[in-house]
Amino acid sequence: MSKNKLASSVQSLQSSAIRELLKHSKMPGVISLGGGIPNPDLFDHEGLQIAADAVLSRHFGEAFQYGLSEGYPELRSAIGQICAERGIACQADDVVITSGSQQSLDILARALINPGDTVVVESPTYLAALQVFSLAQANLESVGTDGEGMKVDELEALVSRKTIKAVYIVPTFGNPGGVTLSENRRKQLVELSKRYDFVIIEDDPYSEINYTSDVFRPLMAHAKAIGNEENVVYTSTFSKILAPGTRVGWLVVPEWLKRAVVNLKQTTDLHTSTLSQLMTFEYLQTGRLAGQIALIRDAYRQKYQTFATELENELGDVLTFHKPKGGMFLWAKFNNGLNTTEWLAKTLANGVVFVPGEFFYCSNPDHSTLRMSFVTATDEQLKEAVRRLKISL
Amino acid sequence: MSKNKLASSVQSLQSSAIRELLKHSKMPGVISLGGGIPNPDLFDHEGLQIAADAVLSRHFGEAFQYGLSEGYPELRSAIGQICAERGIACQADDVVITSGSQQSLDILARALINPGDTVVVESPTYLAALQVFSLAQANLESVGTDGEGMKVDELEALVSRKTIKAVYIVPTFGNPGGVTLSENRRKQLVELSKRYDFVIIEDDPYSEINYTSDVFRPLMAHAKAIGNEENVVYTSTFSKILAPGTRVGWLVVPEWLKRAVVNLKQTTDLHTSTLSQLMTFEYLQTGRLAGQIALIRDAYRQKYQTFATELENELGDVLTFHKPKGGMFLWAKFNNGLNTTEWLAKTLANGVVFVPGEFFYCSNPDHSTLRMSFVTATDEQLKEAVRRLKISL
Numbered sequence A, B: 001m002s003k004n005k006l007a008s009s010v011q012s013l014q015s016s017a018i019r020e021l022l023k024h025s026k027m028p029g030v031i032s033l034g035g036g037i038p039n040p041d042l043f044d045h046e047g048l049q050i051a052a053d054a055v056l057s058r059h060f061g062e063a064f065q066y067g068l069s070e071g072y073p074e075l076r077s078a079i080g081q082i083c084a085e086r087g088i089a090c091q092a093d094d095v096v097i098t099s100g101s102q103q104s105l106d107i108l109a110r111a112l113i114n115p116g117d118t119v120v121v122e123s124p125t126y127l128a129a130l131q132v133f134s135l136a137q138a139n140l141e142s143v144g145t146d147g148e149g150m151k152v153d154e155l156e157a158l159v160s161r162k163t164i165k166a167v168y169i170v171p172t173f174g175n176p177g178g179v180t181l182s183e184n185r186r187k188q189l190v191e192l193s194k195r196y197d198f199v200i201i202e203d204d205p206y207s208e209i210n211y212t213s214d215v216f217r218p219l220m221a222h223a224k225a226i227g228n229e230e231n232v233v234y235t236s237t238f239s240k241i242l243a244p245g246t247r248v249g250w251l252v253v254p255e256w257l258k259r260a261v262v263n264l265k266q267t268t269d270l271h272t273s274t275l276s277q278l279m280t281f282e283y284l285q286t287g288r289l290a291g292q293i294a295l296i297r298d299a300y301r302q303k304y305q306t307f308a309t310e311l312e313n314e315l316g317d318v319l320t321f322h323k324p325k326g327g328m329f330l331w332a333k334f335n336n337g338l339n340t341t342e343w344l345a346k347t348l349a350n351g352v353v354f355v356p357g358e359f360f361y362c363s364n365p366d367h368s369t370l371r372m373s374f375v376t377a378t379d380e381q382l383k384e385a386v387r388r389l390k391i392s393l
Helices: A017-025 A045-058 A073-085 A101-112 A127-135 A152-159 A183-196 A219-225 A255-269 A274-285 A289-315 A340-349 A379-391 B017-025 B045-058 B073-085 B101-112 B127-135 B152-159 B183-196 B219-225 B255-269 B274-285 B289-315 B340-349 B379-391
Strands: A095-098 A118-123 A139-146 A166-169 A199-203 A232-237 A249-252 A319-321 A329-334 A369-373 B095-098 B118-123 B139-146 B166-169 B199-203 B232-237 B249-252 B319-321 B329-334 B369-373
Touching: A045 A274, A045 B045, A073 A095, A073 A249, A073 A274, A095 A101, A095 A255, A101 A127, A101 A199, A101 A232, A101 A249, A101 A255, A101 B255, A118 A127, A118 A152, A127 A139, A127 B255, A139 A152, A152 A183, A166 A183, A183 A199, A183 A219, A199 A219, A219 A232, A255 B101, A255 B127, A274 B274, A289 A319, A289 A329, A289 A379, B045 B274, B073 B095, B073 B232, B073 B249, B073 B274, B095 B101, B095 B255, B101 B127, B101 B199, B101 B232, B101 B249, B101 B255, B118 B127, B118 B152, B127 B139, B139 B152, B152 B183, B166 B183, B183 B199, B183 B219, B199 B219, B219 B232, B289 B319, B289 B329, B289 B379
Parallel strands: A118 A139, A118 A166, A166 A199, A199 A232, B118 B139, B118 B166, B166 B199, B199 B232
Antiparallel strands: A095 A249, A232 A249, A319 A329, A329 A369, B095 B249, B232 B249, B319 B329, B329 B369
16 A cells, blocks of 8 residues: 555666576575575685784774765775776776675766666676666667677767767676677777767776786776766776675775765765775785685686586587686577577576676567576586586576 | 856755864864764774674675665664664665765655645754755745744744745754754644645654753654644654764655655665665674664763753853753854844854854844754863853854
């Protein structure tokens, strides 16, 4: 009876498919390729313990007190250095600490999107970004991807005929597609943004998990090279390189957007957990992050190789995929027209879950696609998972 | 040049007056009556250290991993018990963990408010609530308060001539007014809500900081007694009774609102810092919360008495105030028409800051009011602060 009291924007929010999958993936004996979660066995217990001791002994009062909405100043400086190492020249003052990438996106959507504004996403794209932009009542349009990432030519055709507010993109080791935008297309994209004056929301959670020796310069760096840095907002997170449970991410925002973002951060939750921020700061002070990233990268690459090899050997005749150069996901497509959402019930019965691809599209879903995460399973489980997928066909 | 890209709702967000005041209050030698922050000298160092040790030894993997959007299940149960002790019968399943009361309010505003919906607040009311409802583009109306809290008769006159979506109220030891809604008016309010079918957003951060032996039953309990619990949403927090820096608060929501609130929580930031949640949970396991609350209550009451006595003695001829029965704030009014916003420059020059009252009104501000927090200053500083206020007249 009281449902008519809900705001209209909320009523369009879909219940989360991932929630249901997470339930399944915790059933005993089920091997999950479904989650987007990092491998907790790789968390740096010793380093986090050192950080916790430092927080409680050196920062006790401030760790438990209110803090500034833009974030803990020394953590903002440390993040500025991380950004610099990634090729982004920025000051501590350009960094706003958020409670993870999800919040970064939500704040950006609220700062930028009026109902009906067009936001262009990759097809497929990150599920939770679709939720955020839908909640902001954006008009979502999508552009296809191939082995070189977003088809920027398609984007150009779109922006030449209609005004868009923003492009949302995970340019490096994307989720769910696993693809990486090529250097040429990066240049093309920032030039388009300059010419047509739209904002690029560059979501970069995975770039440190690089399986290759290639360097992929952030869009923000490319934009700066052509004097278009005003149009790029960059977001990243410690979730995949340190730990997601502390919920610490960040935004690098151009000057014109800064006040709005900080005000929204304040209105949203005052500030990110000071305890989480100080834990992150003290962890960075240990100097262990680089080693931790190398550990994660090596472990994930090795799992990827095991998994990809097994998939090719066992399912190569029906399943095709682009080989990711990094990250946590393998995106594949059945060439026999199999509907993966329907198929999931069968694979679950055989003890393996994944995320059906259709949830990652804002329109025209390809029902024969699926996303598989290979980072939490052991090598043996990955091989067994492929065997279970095969017997489910 | 890019400012026209900001969403229209954001452009109306005022920059925060509190932000500026916090800067002033950190100037050397300045005594701050301005902040709404708890006294960090009272934080339970030993108890939080025990909790931290327990988290790192018992919950290492889960403390740093992703969690459920509704919150850590055992913390939800423990909060259910805290609510029960306050007179609210609820299940763990009715509790949603948030990153503090600010986020509770933001999520509720997004769940409930369509642009133009009317939300009624007390006059004066909590500044940050005004920001949240303004961002949701609510039509804000206010109802006056006196020594018994919100004038519910005025509210009745209002709701009998126009439809409202919700009433936002801090019924116990309110911020900024320090007033407490009387038992009779509590009954009247929940009956009005039933008759006119509007939602009551009951914000309860302070009720444990009770200077008296009186018991003030939550509106949610009163509503249940008349079968109107569907119309009350309750929010509270650990910020004032344990520590604000962890950012852990909660909502108790009726069934019809639950799915929307959890989906919004997920879309907003996935979930509250697992580390913060587990720290809170393990702190509760120590059994020290009741003692900690007693400590805070006694310390604040004693400071209040010192401050109120000094104010009456030194400024009683020009300043009047209702005596709060608990909480952290003393709200006062000059009876000589002094404009407190203009006066602040003078008191700052003399080394004392407060928050001018005008910021706590959504319309028709009373410029001769001010909010003073007495909980972080020492007794000597409180006396000195009054002396400095006096010489500023």
